[in-house]
Amino acid sequence: MITLNVNQKSYKVDVDPNMPLLWVIRDVIGLTGTKYGCGVAQCGACVVHLDGEAVRSCVTKVSRAEGKKIVTIEGLSQHNDHPLQRAWQEIDVPQCGYCHSGQLMSAAVLLRENPNPTDKDIDAAMAGNICRCGTYLRIRKAIHLAAEMQRKGK
Amino acid sequence: MSQTTDVKQISRRNFLRVSGLTGTALFLGFYFPASGKEGKVVAGADANELGIEMNSWILIDTNGKVTIVDHRAEMGQGSFQSVPQIVAEELEVDLKDVNVIFAQGNQAKYGSQITGGSSTIRGSYKNLLNLSASAREMLIAAAAAKWGVPKSECYARSGQVFHKSSKKKFHYGELVVAASKLEAPKDIVLKKPSDYKLIRKPLHRRDSPLKTNGEAVFGLDKRLPGMVFAAVERNPRLRGTIKSYDDTEARKVPGVKQVIKVKMKVFQSYREGVAVIANSTWAAMQGKKALKVEWDDSSFEHLSSDEIYSRMKEALNTKEGLSFKSQGDVNSVIQQAQNKIDVIYETPYQAHYCMEPLNCVANYQKDKLEVWGPIQAPDWVQDFLSKEMGLAKENVIINMTFLGGGFGRKAFLDYPHEAAVISKEIGAPVQVVWTREDDATQGPFRPGVSYRCEGVIENGEISAFKVKLAGQNIGHMDGGGKDKPNDSASEGFVKHYFDSIKNLSIQDVPFETPIPIMWWRSVYASTNGFAFESFVDELAIQAGKDPLEFRRQYLKDERCQLLIDKMEEISGWKNRKKNEGFGVAITECFASTVGQVVKVSKDVDGKVKIDQVWAVMDCGWYVNPDIIRAQVEGSIIMALGAATIHEVTFKDGLAEQKNFYAYQMPRITDAPPIEIHIMENSADAGGVGEPGLPPFTPALTNAIFDLTGKRIRKLPFNLASV
Numbered sequence: 046m047i048t049l050n051v052n053q054k055s056y057k058v059d060v061d062p063n064m065p066l067l068w069v070i071r072d073v074i075g076l077t078g079t080k081y082g083c084g085v086a087q088c089g090a091c092v093v094h095l096d097g098e099a100v101r102s103c104v105t106k107v108s109r110a111e112g113k114k115i116v117t118i119e120g121l122s123q124h125n126d127h128p129l130q131r132a133w134q135e136i137d138v139p140q141c142g143y144c145h146s147g148q149l150m151s152a153a154v155l156l157r158e159n160p161n162p163t164d165k166d167i168d169a170a171m172a173g174n175i176c177r178c179g180t181y182l183r184i185r186k187a188i189h190l191a192a193e194m195q196r197k198g199k
Numbered sequence: 200m201s202q203t204t205d206v207k208q209i210s211r212r213n214f215l216r217v218s219g220l221t222g223t224a225l226f227l228g229f230y231f232p233a234s235g236k237e238g239k240v241v242a243g244a245d246a247n248e249l250g251i252e253m254n255s256w257i258l259i260d261t262n263g264k265v266t267i268v269d270h271r272a273e274m275g276q277g278s279f280q281s282v283p284q285i286v287a288e289e290l291e292v293d294l295k296d297v298n299v300i301f302a303q304g305n306q307a308k309y310g311s312q313i314t315g316g317s318s319t320i321r322g323s324y325k326n327l328l329n330l331s332a333s334a335r336e337m338l339i340a341a342a343a344a345k346w347g348v349p350k351s352e353c354y355a356r357s358g359q360v361f362h363k364s365s366k367k368k369f370h371y372g373e374l375v376v377a378a379s380k381l382e383a384p385k386d387i388v389l390k391k392p393s394d395y396k397l398i399r400k401p402l403h404r405r406d407s408p409l410k411t412n413g414e415a416v417f418g419l420d421k422r423l424p425g426m427v428f429a430a431v432e433r434n435p436r437l438r439g440t441i442k443s444y445d446d447t448e449a450r451k452v453p454g455v456k457q458v459i460k461v462k463m464k465v466f467q468s469y470r471e472g473v474a475v476i477a478n479s480t481w482a483a484m485q486g487k488k489a490l491k492v493e494w495d496d497s498s499f500e501h502l503s504s505d506e507i508y509s510r511m512k513e514a515l516n517t518k519e520g521l522s523f524k525s526q527g528d529v530n531s532v533i534q535q536a537q538n539k540i541d542v543i544y545e546t547p548y549q550a551h552y553c554m555e556p557l558n559c560v561a562n563y564q565k566d567k568l569e570v571w572g573p574i575q576a577p578d579w580v581q582d583f584l585s586k587e588m589g590l591a592k593e594n595v596i597i598n599m600t601f602l603g604g605g606f607g608r609k610a611f612l613d614y615p616h617e618a619a620v621i622s623k624e625i626g627a628p629v630q631v632v633w634t635r636e637d638d639a640t641q642g643p644f645r646p647g648v649s650y651r652c653e654g655v656i657e658n659g660e661i662s663a664f665k666v667k668l669a670g671q672n673i674g675h676m677d678g679g680g681k682d683k684p685n686d687s688a689s690e691g692f693v694k695h696y697f698d699s700i701k702n703l704s705i706q707d708v709p710f711e712t713p714i715p716i717m718w719w720r721s722v723y724a725s726t727n728g729f730a731f732e733s734f735v736d737e738l739a740i741q742a743g744k745d746p747l748e749f750r751r752q753y754l755k756d757e758r759c760q761l762l763i764d765k766m767e768e769i770s771g772w773k774n775r776k777k778n779e780g781f782g783v784a785i786t787e788c789f790a791s792t793v794g795q796v797v798k799v800s801k802d803v804d805g806k807v808k809i810d811q812v813w814a815v816m817d818c819g820w821y822v823n824p825d826i827i828r829a830q831v832e833g834s835i836i837m838a839l840g841a842a843t844i845h846e847v848t849f850k851d852g853l854a855e856q857k858n859f860y861a862y863q864m865p866r867i868t869d870a871p872p873i874e875i876h877i878m879e880n881s882a883d884a885g886g887v888g889e890p891g892l893p894p895f896t897p898a899l900t901n902a903i904f905d906l907t908g909k910r911i912r913k914l915p916f917n918l919a920s921v
Contacts, residue, residue, distance in 0.1 A: 060479075061453055068481035072428065077420035078413015080603070081480070082554055083635045087859035090554060118413040130411040137403055137825060140275030140833055142410030143417060143554040143603025171867045175859065177554045177604050178275045179836025180829070181870035 052120025062108035089174030140178035263372030274602035289331035304577025304597030317886020401825035418573035433472035454482025501852030520706030523688035527702030532663035547846035555603020561618035573602035575610035607718030645719030691724030728893025780906025784897035789886030819882035834891030
């Protein structure tokens, strides 16, 4: 049995300790907001926070997450109102939407550590997340908007 | 008949449940007669008399709750917003108060449901406007009758009917019982576009909030009680069969429950594989890796890319093709010309790489099959599975989830078929998950196409224009006639060129390989656009003309002229500077014309970089300008990858690129600034999801020629090493 803390809730899971965190979250715990895109840490669709750090859950063994705080897209905010979520909605960033759980989780770490990112900062932080629909220009715009909301305390 | 009635009642009840509707409701939808193309507006009561099962587009319950059905897939292109935006306009309801649900697959009820050919809006908007206005008029008539006043004294607004002078009002829920007994009106007057309150407004997408907190259910997120997971090892050469397999190690993987042999139909043959069934996706994938399978690949050629392209070239250089379009006398002009252009353009095979890999949930229970998945054509899947599984059509229920990308791949029928076969065999609901590697290597692929372009310029004008293409024909996959040219041989090429080029010939040189191929966003326009619009550019240069002016000279149609004016205006075409490369291209597909201008320059290291893209979209009547902008932005990024990175190569009959590390995607760092303009006119609606893609590549390579003098005729090319 492995005990996991996901979005401030405790789960006991009986799984192979080598199973990637992605599949434990999706298939065992049942939170499907975190996505499978490549399985080899190439696309960023599976990004979750592990003690506040953005990690690729598709290559993170579940045993590594034991005793740590895991946050998934479902736990980014209580009411879908993190500044990034509001900015994403305001600018209508998603098209198909599949990659955006990962995009938002990567962006959340950026915005926490750098409340006033430049285009270059955004590009550096977000270059690991693929969007096949090509929403990149809107992602950049939305991160700037979220930073502004955060600064103004909106 | 009694059975049909039962089915009808059950599905009605289900419909009420899922929609959260209460009480009697006004059902209003179309009846599509088997023979007729035009939908006929009918109310639920009429449908009962006609014996039609009605799951209509518009449902209003006695509390006034309105539910609108989206009969097409939502794969990013915006149907989940744009279909309700159309309906709410004429129905006079507030979008925030309506509920939107996806239709199940059923062509008899909804007409065509294929989300392809950029057809969602252009294929249904007139019907939807009529339907919604009919519902509104029936509600107004019901109110007028209750008040005993003429209809002309009443109007509808925000889900209510008002009587002008007395200010009396009913909400729609109070009128549905009476309205449902009325006959649908025949002569409906639709609003003038200048009176639109919702259509043509950049309203927020109603799926945006669902896609920022993990709530949107994609195919891969569907869960059923007792559901198991499956991963399948399929023949990597795409057309072979299984000689033998050893599942000893696979069965030892913790969580693996069962290993079975499966097959699914891929065009006219069956693809075989071994399915590993497990209690988690990961266990199924581990089990799949542990399988040892021997394949029988003896019945077809194992080609490599070099052979494929040298055969194409050989065919283009030695054969005339089947004539797709011929006017004037091209060959004699070319034969007599002193100076002609004779060049070959090459484009690669590509894979779709939807962010959501293929997957499907199926639950086969006692002569009944229900499917959930990221499906572009639920009506096709219903039809196909009914035949393949030997089930009555009404016992095959196809549910669309949100799609994590589609691009044509998810209009194919193989993956729902495989899921259905597995569920039937194991007697449990199953989710079949394709690994990224499966998704990337198993096709069907966009066909690579090569073009031989021959042209002559005399006195600054085109005196001969000949294009032969050699590439696999998607129409042949299902056994289409091989004596006819590819019916998309000039897809992407603006048809008005035909009005002004006197001597022209477009031919298709038949070309076959065992590689399965199919649609990919904008289909043949995605490769034709590059060849035709680069060739036009070469002719313009040969004629000593400005490339944009040259196109203006040949595209005399008024809409094209206005499009060109706008391209010139927003790109500052006439003020371009010496050290900047400007390129232009205009393409037409799915009833829309898009022009793009790309500006490139060299960075400090001497590498070519894209400074700006301008796009002008003429799609006629349209719904939501922000969704159009998003589609064009996305099309340009997708085209950038297709032009400068993407290529599926084959070696010994195997696709070589297995995952994103070998098939890199454009990243946020690659996205150029994009400015988009949408033309306003009164033409019918054209497509939006695809037409923005084809002009980008030729506009880019034409810009690179303008800057460097280097003509790029083979894709993909490396932007950093031009």
